[in-house]
Amino acid sequence: MEIFTLNDGNQLPAVGFGTVALKGASGVNAILSALNAGYRMIDTSTNYNNEGAVGEAIRRSVVPRNEILVTSKLPGAAHAYDQAIEWIQESLYRLGLDYFDQYLIHWPLPKQDKYVEAWQALVDAQKFGLIRSIGVSNFLPEHLDRVIDATGVTPAVNQIERHPYFNNQALVDYNNQLGIVTQAWSPFGRDKLDILGEKALQPIAEKYGKAVSQIVLRWNIQNGVIPIVKAASYKNQVANLDVFDFELLEGDIALINQLDRGEEGRVEGQHPNTYEEFD
Numbered sequence: 001m002e003i004f005t006l007n008d009g010n011q012l013p014a015v016g017f018g019t020v021a022l023k024g025a026s027g028v029n030a031i032l033s034a035l036n037a038g039y040r041m042i043d044t045s046t047n048y049n050n051e052g053a054v055g056e057a058i059r060r061s062v063v064p065r066n067e068i069l070v071t072s073k074l075p076g077a078a079h080a081y082d083q084a085i086e087w088i089q090e091s092l093y094r095l096g097l098d099y100f101d102q103y104l105i106h107w108p109l110p111k112q113d114k115y116v117e118a119w120q121a122l123v124d125a126q127k128f129g130l131i132r133s134i135g136v137s138n139f140l141p142e143h144l145d146r147v148i149d150a151t152g153v154t155p156a157v158n159q160i161e162r163h164p165y166f167n168n169q170a171l172v173d174y175n176n177q178l179g180i181v182t183q184a185w186s187p188f189g190r191d192k193l194d195i196l197g198e199k200a201l202q203p204i205a206e207k208y209g210k211a212v213s214q215i216v217l218r219w220n221i222q223n224g225v226i227p228i229v230k231a232a233s234y235k236n237q238v239a240n241l242d243v244f245d246f247e248l249l250e251g252d253i254a255l256i257n258q259l260d261r262g263e264e265g266r267v268e269g270q271h272p273n274t275y276e277e278f279d
């Protein structure tokens with residue numbers, strides 16, 4: 001698998017595994033199956049109510065802990081400095097781990113105006129050894145500028161919504177300008193948007209002898225973006241890793257870029273300046 005190097009020197013695989021809705025015993029089995037399929041970066045969050053299942057899958061897996069990169073995210077209710085530190089520790093207890101490979105602020109919640117404190121907590125938790133790479137999620141340029149100005153520390157990653165109907169390219173460009181690696185959430189638009197059924201993508205898929213899903217993942221990787229993709233079945237999990245034996249031509253990347261629908265294209269209209277979730 002291709003590798004991305006972060007501004008802190010740590011490295012990430014070019015495809016990550018998303019775990020939304022993978023819970024309980026069936027969730028543990030799906031995550032174990034993903035590790036068997038070859039995923040090495042597992043993305044969870046306090047908000048997904050499955051940190052325990054992720055930790056259980058890691059313990060049951062034959063893949064050693066130090067070969068698995070685990071990401072979790074700080075809930076909106078815990079942006080205050082002391083609460084953030086406690087939440088990072090609580091999340092580690094839930095997972096049964098003693099460090100995170102990545103830990104992100106899940107949403108900026110600018111109306112609450114506490115994300116700078118939260119960022120300072122992540123900066124300090126990294127120094128204490130609780131987190132290897134610190135980052136953010138759903139941060140817009142003004143949020144990035146503010147945390148960097150306040151602490152002098154640039155996030156290593158910004159995990160944002162990105163798929164062909166909402167390619168978020170200006171934010172990807174801004175991340176690139178700051179040396180921040182972009183991760184794309186909902187690369188297939190979840191089960192809310194029918195991106196995998198998009199007619200304009202069918203001929204591109206046929207041209208390369210690949211599935212539309214694989215074209216979308218490749219489009220991200222060739223744009224320097226790491227897709228975080230969720231699949232419950234082993235078949236889909238394997239297919240989503242089979243994206244390293246072909247290269248999209250520039251013209252096809254441009255065609256995919258043209259599918260962007262701007263704000264209308266978001267999966268659930270979650271604009272980071274107004275969207276708030278606290279868990």
Ligand SMILES: NC(=O)c1ccc[n+]([C@@H]2O[C@H](COP(=O)([O-])OP(=O)(O)OC[C@H]3O[C@@H](n4cnc5c(N)ncnc54)[C@H](OP(=O)(O)O)[C@@H]3O)[C@@H](O)[C@H]2O)c1
Pocket residue numbers: 017018019020043044106137138159160184185186187188189190191196213228229230231232233236237239240
């Ligand atoms: N930072 C944030 O704010 C944020 C927000 C949303 C999501 N995320 C992260 O991003 C991850 C991915 O996003 P997502 O879960 O919203 O959705 P997604 O990855 O865009 O789509 C998942 C859907 O695609 C299906 N699928 C997967 N591979 C397929 C294939 N090869 N062929 C056909 N269908 C396929 C899955 O089906 P099955 O599962 O039935 O196989 C599931 O219904 C999340 O799980 C989470 O880790 C982060």
